[in-house]
Amino acid sequence: MAKLPKEYQFVDLSDYGRGAARFIAQSLRERQNYTNSSNNMVCYFWFVGYCLYVNRFLHCSWVLSDFEVYS
Amino acid sequence: MPLMESFSRIKKTPSYVGRYYDSIADILLNFLFLITICYITNGSILLTILAFIGIQLQGTLYNYYYVILRNLVHGDTTSRIFEDHAPQAMKGETQVKVDIYYKIYDILYVVFDKTIYNLDRNAMNSNPFPSWFMTMLSSFGLGFQLLVMAVMLALRLEEYIIPFFIFYSILIFVFIGVRKAFLNKPA
Numbered sequence: 001m002a003k004l005p006k007e008y009q010f011v012d013l014s015d016y017g018r019g020a021a022r023f024i025a026q027s028l029r030e031r032q033n034y035t036n037s038s039n040n041m042v043c044y045f046w047f048v049g050y051c052l053y054v055n056r057f058l059h060c061s062w063v064l065s066d067f068e069v070y071s
Numbered sequence: 072m073p074l075m076e077s078f079s080r081i082k083k084t085p086s087y088v089g090r091y092y093d094s095i096a097d098i099l100l101n102f103l104f105l106i107t108i109c110y111i112t113n114g115s116i117l118l119t120i121l122a123f124i125g126i127q128l129q130g131t132l133y134n135y136y137y138v139i140l141r142n143l144v145h146g147d148t149t150s151r152i153f154e155d156h157a158p159q160a161m162k163g164e165t166q167v168k169v170d171i172y173y174k175i176y177d178i179l180y181v182v183f184d185k186t187i188y189n190l191d192r193n194a195m196n197s198n199p200f201p202s203w204f205m206t207m208l209s210s211f212g213l214g215f216q217l218l219v220m221a222v223m224l225a226l227r228l229e230e231y232i233i234p235f236f237i238f239y240s241i242l243i244f245v246f247i248g249v250r251k252a253f254l255n256k257p258a
Contacts, residue, residue: 003147008140010202014133014212042096 086164087157090150091172097213098179101126104220105233112230122233124183125240129211131183132243135191136200136208136250143199152195154184191247197254204254208246 002009012018102123109119138150151158157173160166200208209215216236223232 003141005144008144008199008202010205010209012212012214013206013209014214014216014218015209016218017214042092046096 084163086161087169088164088172091169091176094176095172095179097130098127101130101213101216104217108220108229108232112233114230114233118233118237122236122240125236125243126216127180127183128186128243129216129236129240130213131180131187132246133208133211135184135187136194136246137205139194139197140200140205142195143197153188154180190243191250193255194250196256197250198256200250200254204246204249211242211246 004010105119105123105126108114109116134150135152138152141147141150142152154173154177157166157170160169219235220232223229223235
């Protein structure tokens with residue numbers, strides 16, 4: 001559902017991520033057994049951010065190996 | 072976070088918990104970005120706090136006018152113009168959770184919401200805002216603010232990020248002035 005009726009829609013300079021977001025969300029939705037809520041996904045983002053912080057002086061690939069240790 | 076919003080829209084599971092969580096995550100994200108920029112540029116904490124207040128007021132103004140526009144033209148009303156009490160939980164979420172998330176939201180945003188409301192109390196008595204106004208105002212949205220930070224970081228202009236946002240906040244008064252001068256409903 002769009003936030004505004006068509007005649008009032010405008011170019012939103014802060015919403016350039018919407019198209020890509022919708023595409024990713026749609027792709028996730030199409031996976032039959034995907035049951036996570038959007039709020040859980042925000043938590044995953046916080047977690048990834050935390051991993052990046054913990055690994056800030058290391059090479060990026062270490063993040064992934066660290067992720068395996070944590071999980 | 073447009074991804075989360077798109078996801079709940081596609082799943083047709085709008086929720087107040089999500090609406091408040093989104094805003095809580097935004098303000099923390101902004102704060103962490105600015106503190107990081109202050110740290111890497113050896114900047115002043117005072118100016119960083121000033122930029123943070125400016126950024127929050129910009130975002131609040133954008134949101135305020137956007138929600139009013141949605142209400143004026145009967146668009147999506149998940150966000151309310153006046154967030155002065157916890158709303159009734161939607162299907163699929165509990166009232167206790169909505170109350171808790173609302174309370175956290177309220178503590179974090181009450182100052183900014185009240186400030187913007189007091190700067191333009193009669194914004195509801197407008198004609199629907201024209202698209203050129205909303206497009207210009209959308210440069211106050213979080214997405215655009217983060218883009219500015221990203222571009223300035225990429226161009227190695229990080230020490231100018233905090234001053235930029237402080238000066239850019241002056242436009243808040245320009246937008247409110249334009250709204251009051253040109254977009255009021257004729258009496």
